[in-house]
Amino acid sequence: MDIMVRISKEKKEKDFRMVVIPSGRDKIGIIQTKDYGIIAYPDKKDFEKIGEMINWAFNESDDKVIENTSDIKIEKQFYNCSSYRKVTNEYNEIWFEFFKGIYSISLLKKDGNFFVTFKDENKEAVKHIFPEKPTALELGTKVMEMFEYKERYDGIIE
Template sequence: MKKIILVSIAKEKKIEDFRMVIMPSGRDKIGLIQDKDYGIVAYPNKNNFEKIGELIYWGFNESDDKVIDISPNIKFEKQFYNCSSFRKVLNEYNEISFSFVKGIYKILLLKKQGDAFVAFKDENKEAVEYIFSEKPTALELGTKVMEMFEYKERYDGLIE
């Protein structure tokens, strides 16, 4: 059985007609978790929580501990995000990680810090995360992920 599964979920900072990118993970040559060189680019209806959850579970099922060798010629920012640089990805997308570690399913809201995404902390300096008591259904997962993206968009002032 897989020990650690991590799925990256990025959502364009738009309210309507947004792009979502879901990337499964594998391992690099030294064993660190990294995104694979393929994923799903979708333009889902923001209220179709079950479909969003199904897309995330696709990434979950594609994630494994296999070593992947990603070509340095692959430009993720162009291939998946339609951005000219990774810095634009950081500026134009919010990100959530969905993980399964030691039998616990968790989503964690991330924020831009420098040239990377790190845990987003609320006004109490607590990481914004949600731990599921059991494996969530696609509907539960999609609903919580979209609630978390909405929380971040409210924080950023994109919605009132």
């Protein structure tokens, strides 16, 4: 079973919004986000709580086909944005994945209207592979480190 959890963080240093969405499958078997998730305003140093939210979404993710999808677009439902382009402008994104028995997180970046793999100055994908399923504290800490790295790169935090 392959799983992907979508983790988005508003590009703000304080009072930021975080969105965590589990996944399922569409009718042809492609991984798709579910119609529910967590919208939170956590403290940026509350690593364990952030990891617990991500673990909840991981446990909610499965290979079941999502039969009934919401008519509400994801940008309205979770992000309170008028368009998906606004989501890509106002949020950074990380995917927590379990693929072929490997747990990893990957930092993404905006590319037009979509998110693609973020590469550092050495053209290497910013990704972390865990040797085993991470604890909530390990997961939350690593995710927030990656978000801070991206925000420093973008000049949002000094």
